[in-house]
Amino acid sequence: MIKFSMNTPNNNRIPLTNHSYFPYIYNMKKILIMLLIIGGVFVSCSSVPKNSGESQDVSQLQGKWLLSALEENPFSQNPQQKEAFIEFDTGTMQVSGNSSINQFGGNFAVSEPGSIAFSPMRSTLMAGLNMETENLLYKAFPRVTAYLIEDDILSFLDSSGTVLIQYTKAAGS
Secondary structure: OOOOEEEOOOOOEEEOOOHHHHHHHHHHHHHHHHHHHHHHHHHHOOOOOOOOOOHHHHHHHOEEEEEEEEOOEEOOOOOOOOOOEEEEEOOOOEEEEEOOOOEEEEEEEOOOOOEOEEOOOEEOOOOOOOHHHHHHHHHHHHHOOEEEEEOOEEEEEOOOOOEEEEEEEOOOO
16 A cells, blocks of 8 residues: 655644645645735736826816927927827827827826826837837826916926926817
8 A cells, every 4th residue: 555645844744644734735826826816916906097087187188199309309200200289088088199109008097186007008009200209208197297288389397396297289179
């Protein structure tokens, strides 16, 4: 007859016919289940806060805006590239656009009038002319904390009030 045994943490051998090893397995299962639950909570949490209901201010963002300045430098559209723009859907709190090379999209939240936060932007990964402009644009989005709309010009500002990106309202939008 073959006898099976198991080693415990303190090197005692327990025969498998003795059910005293079940507490070890039971505790491992509890730990694994707890880790899965905690991991699920972290995965399901969004990195952008939910809108607090300031819809009258958010509605000004609705529509398509054309890129006009980046890092205080005027932006001129290259006719060989796609139009650089950003478009807000205030109903779903989603943003999409084009950097003149790649399409991008994500979520945004307005917690109080004039403040804004963007989720990390997803983007296509094509190469093209003037990748420097695109890189500056994608580096600026995470630093944006506020916006200002004056005379159909949308300015995104950082925490110190410096204008990072400017867009002009698209005709018919």
